[in-house]
Amino acid sequence: MKKRVLALMMSLILAVGLLAGCGGSKDADETTKAPETAGEQQDGEEDATEPAAEGDGEFKGTIKLGGLAPMTGTYAEYGKGFDIGFNKAIEEINAAGGANGYKLEIEIVDTQGDTVTSSTLCTAFAEDDEIMAILGDFTSGACKADAEIVDRYGVTLLSPTASADDYASMSPYCFGIMGRQDVEAPFLAKYILGKYVPEEMGVDVQKVGVIRVDSDWGLSCYNNFMKQAEQESYEVVVETYATGEKDFSSLITKMQAEKPDVLVVMDQGDAVFQIFNQADAIGWEIPHVALGPGTSEQVAAQLTDNNNLIVTSPFFFDPSDPELAAWAEWFEGEAGFAPTIHPACAYDCVYLIAEAIEAIGDGEVTRDAIRDALAELPAYEGLSGTIEFTEDGDIRRNYMICGVKDGQWTVLEGFEYGAEGV
Amino acid sequence: MGYILNQLLNGICQGSIYALMAIGYSVIVGVVGMVTFAYGEVMMIGAFSAYYIFIYVGNNLPLAILAAFAGSFIIGIVIYKLCYERFFTAPRHISLLCTIGISMLLKNLAQIVFGPETKPVLNVVSNKTFNINVFGSTLNIRLLQIVIIVLVIVLAAALTLFFNRTKYGIMLRAVSQNKDASYLMGINVKRTALLGNCIGCGFGGIAGILLGIYYFSVSATMGSAYSMKAFAASVLGGLVDIRFSALGGLCIGIIENLGIVFTAATFRDIFAFAFLILVLIFRPQGFVSKKGARV
Known part of the structure; x- marks a missing residue:
């Protein structure tokens, strides 16, 4: 009898777990x-x-x-x-x-x-x-x-x-x-790697190391990035990882052996700071660039090097704009x-x-x-x-360059920086 | 050459953590006699116990390890009481299902209590790297890697001493080998199994925070992936032999990392589980040399 009661209790726990998950x-x-409407559905x-x-x-x-x-x-x-x-x-x-x-x-x-x-x-x-x-x-x-x-x-x-x-x-x-990625990824290749990093950081970008998530989004980013990268004549080395991956140490070791001039991560989630942190951990000094996280507070807060991340962003909460x-x-x-x-x-x-x-x-x-x-x-x-929707149903945005300085996001270059377009 | 050596080092470090996970898992399976699917969540609870030590006390690694062990030890009591104690003579699938339910419950409760976002675990161990010349190639070994490998060796040695030199250890081994005979010899089997389950969980908790320190973060969902790795490593070691389970964990870590040398990180799990299948095809009993050998 006791076993039955306990088994029933276990089933209840299982059901609660499932419900909590769903x-x-x-x-x-x-x-x-919220209060349901009284009338019959039309x-x-x-x-x-x-x-x-x-x-x-x-x-x-x-x-x-x-x-x-x-x-x-x-x-x-x-x-x-x-x-x-x-x-x-x-x-x-x-x-x-x-x-x-x-x-x-x-x-x-x-x-x-x-x-x-x-x-x-x-x-x-x-x-x-x-x-x-x-x-x-x-x-x-x-x-x-x-x-x-x-x-x-x-x-x-x-x-x-x-x-x-x-x-x-x-x-x-x-x-x-x-x-759309076919604007943002080329913007990164042309303006961050081709202009900002050489001019402001003194790194002449010839070889780019890309670490990207192996997903539809990651592939789309990479393909669009490559179209511009070919025009800029970059040599690109790419490594991929599955969504949810936590251990990047071996992947970073592999990438470091290729000796790229800049490390670009294409992901939107936790992997962005995890990759850069694990790269920092082996003492690899290289400019960090990311496509995807925007100006995520979580990313900025979790970086071990809080002065080394540059991203593309179509938007920034400008503190001087009262509404924003x-x-x-x-x-x-x-x-x-x-x-x-x-x-x-x-x-x-x-x-x-x-x-x-x-x-x-x-x-x-x-x-x-x-x-x-x-x-x-x-x-x-x-x-x-x-x-303003295009015929396809999406929109085209302009991009600026943002970066982490002392752990805080800041606008490095405004929309005018990429005014020539891609 | 240097590149391969560095990847091998990465594999040894990761494999060390897998080994610790596998040791804890094998203790549970060996002493309790049942497989658990809540082990990943046990590791997660250990990781969060240590995380809050880092937050409220500071980056005190020994205290954090104690907290991880204690947190997971307590969860081990809950799991034992709910999933095992009443079901020793019941069909095995009942306790198995219970551990699945507890796993879901713990994971979802953790998301509510700790929050769904990933928490940073930064600068616990100094970010130093030592460059060592090995046969003309440079091996870059991080202080963090040394700390993890040494910790795992010390913990494994301590557990071996505990099993071989203490009264409770001998009782645990006896229960692991034959519960009925242990009972006849006057051992309180249920209490001993509870202790074994909790020690196994405690080791899982320490593995959880080592993962957190190594990857600089902990999260409520971190356990799921590693639970399968612990299980795989334990299977390689014959499920109940802690020495061979540790070897299984080490092998999985090394195979994963060396596999990445030739392909992409996307295939990491393919290497790990293909290795498991290959070993089991030729040695169904795993690495263990004597069938039925136990902790």
């Missing part, structure tokens, strides 16, 4: 617990806006959004930023009367930075007729895996951060506002770390959906109507800069 964020749980597959619930008298109804974010795992910092950015925008929009009179709600789920998990959760959103658009995911690989799903179900996928140049073109329902400074201060209070462009893009994504709903006007708010309105939106001035 659960979304706290905020997501709170939003899903007929038709797409128009699933709900009539106003009791207590929401000032709204015409509720429009639900799905949010895909890596709340746990190696990209957890960015997932937390998504969560805060999405909810902040929704709170503001609802406080101002909603989007075209509709209250917005979002259900955020944890994709763990994993492509398969993202696809599963994206399918669940796509099959839920109440979800009118999906925001996320973080990585290009996950978004590309989700592209076929949203195309099949006819629901918009608006990613704050996917930057692979072949993502948005995969489906008319795919949108991204991070900018206030947002950054508020975000840091919520998240416990300074924001990068990623939460700012998440915040902008919600506003873009709201703009699209506004643009629909008196028309029926359907999944297709949101997609069409989004595609035709005029240039929008968001927190992260000007957003």
Whole structure:
């Protein structure tokens, strides 16, 4: 009998463990617990806006959004930023009367930075007729895996951060506002390696060591980087590693033996500082350049050499801009770390959906109507800069050069530095 | 030549940590008699116990190692009480499933309690590198690598002494070899198995913080990948023989790093597990020379 009770207890623990693993964020749980609307769902597959619930008298109804974010795992910092950015925008929009009179709600789920998990959760959103658009995911690989799903179900996928140049073109329902790798990676090759490092650091770059994550995003970065690197006549040595790798010592030893002039890491997660720290640990003095992390506070805080990292960035929270400074201060209070462009893009994504709903006007708010309105939106001035969709559904950004100085991110060269373009 | 030597050194250092993981794993399997899938999370708890020592006390490595051992030792008690104690005579899959459940629970609780982000473990050991001339080639050995290798050797020697020279060690060996006979000899089998499980977990915890120091970070999800490495190393050593399990861990570390010399780091795990399969094809009992040999 005792064994049965204990076995039952074990099953309960297992179930709790599984549920905890599958659960979304706290905020997501709170939003899903929001008062349900009383009315029946309208007929038709797409128009699933709900009539106003009791207590929401000032709204015409509720429009639900799905949010895909890596709340746990190696990209957890960015997932937390998504969560805060999405909810902040929704709170503001609802406080101002909603989007075209509709209250917005979002259900955020944890994709763990994993492509398969993202696809599963994206399918669940796509099959839920109440979800009118999906925001996320973080990585290009996950978004590309989700592209076929949203195309099949006819629901918009608006990613704050996917930057692979072949993502948005995969489906008319795919949108991204991070900018494209076919601009950022060549910018790095031309302006950081070809101009900034020689002029400001006195290193004539002939041979480049690239260590990149072996993923869709990493490959896209590398291929785009190589197009410019060939024009600049660099000799490039490349090493790859699997996502989630922690031990880079042997890889760094191998790279050091090649004697490159500069070390470039292409990744967005913890691997960036881990690689540079492990390179420092063997006493390898070489300029560190990264493509992908942006001005991540976590990266800057975890470097053993806090004066040796240069990155490309389309955005920086300029402390002299009162609006940006206030947002950054508020975000840091919520998240416990300074924001990068990623939460700012998440915040902008919600506003873009709201703009699209506004643009629909008196028309029926359907999944297709949101997609069409989004595609035709005029240039929008968001927190992260000007957003104007290309025909593919993504945007082109300009880049500046940022670096870590005494453990803090700073702008080394502004947008004018790369004004000639690539 | 220098490059190959340096990669070999990387492999020995990483293999030393794997060896410590495997030693702890083998003690658990040997004494308790059941495989565990919560070992990665035990290592993670040890790593975080030490991490908080670094945060609140400073970079005191001996104290951090003690904290890692103690933290994992305590988790070992919980795991034993929940997953093993009542199930010695039950079908083995019950305790196996329990360890999987505990693993998920610990991992998710850790993400809530410690936070999902990676925590830095910086400058615990001075960043010194010694350049040694070996047959005309330069071997760059880091102080951190020396500390890790020496620590693992000392801990392994201490455990061997404990098993061979102390009353509790002999009791653990007896329980490992035959629980029924041990019971008849007056040994409290359950308490001894609890002690064995906790010691094994404690060694896992120390391996956890060594990984944290070596890779400069700890995270709630760090254990999963290493749990499989510990299991593989332990299988190479015949699951229950600590000396051969340590050798298995060392071999996996060296094979992984030498494999990278010829290919990419992406294939690291392929080398490790291909090596495991190859060994098991020709020696199903692993490295261990005598079937049934135990701690």
